[in-house]
Amino acid sequence: MTRVTFYLLENSQQSAEQFACKLVEKAWRGGLPMHIHTEDESSCVAFDKLLWVWREDSFLPHGIVTGTADSEDNSASIDNLPITLGFDTPSIPQNRLLINLNSEVPQFFTQFNRVCEIVVISPGQKTISRNKFRSYRQLGIEPEVHNLPG
Template sequence: MTQVDFYILGDQSAGDRYQLACRLADKAWQQGHRVYLHTNSDAESRHLDKLLWTHREDSFIPHGLISESDQSLTPVLIGHGEQAGDEHDVLVNLATDVPPFFSRFSRLAELIDKDPAIRAAGRDRYRTYRDRGYTLNTHNL
């Protein structure tokens, strides 16, 4: 069963959920995991793609948009919509809805920041996972 973790940025936290996604993707990749970053739209995917190039000056995260990258050679992929390719290791969800393919992943990270709409959508996703019987872990940052 998928391990579901909610990462909640508090009011005093620096940055937003996109920066947190970069940190989590970097850490997971450094530990040998493949990562799929799921967004709401092409614009958000491209924003995240740019952030991954610049989030740390002293590191490089091999990444790309799922629609434009060789999935077999790219360990960190970014996309949106109903498909996540053949990925099944770590899913980082930045979309407002529950991804339809989340249950095939070993781990799911839900990222919540200070935005009221993001918090409300996160609560809805939390209830959905809880009602389906998933064990939920919460990390207040």
């Protein structure tokens, strides 16, 4: 069964995307391949750019992949990249971590061993996160919650 973890960033000056970069680096250094699921194409491109510049002394080998393309180039990219980004349903190996930066629970989340949800505490974000938390519970998953002080 997929393990789901919510990271609650209380009183934080960093965005969900900035925290995601830290999470990506930690997982990559630990040898864990991952996929980052974004809201749409523009947020995917923006996160791709952020991964290139977020820390001067860091290199995170990543690339954007689409789940709808069945070309050999796309599948080769997936196999060679430890970090993939996308905004649609990916066709990737199941042993990856999913970092969900989308406002909804992706229908394909069960393809992953683990899912990370990042929540920056704010009025609008609270409602979205509570809905996602409820959705996981309705699917029989009891998410873990980590409160991270600002």
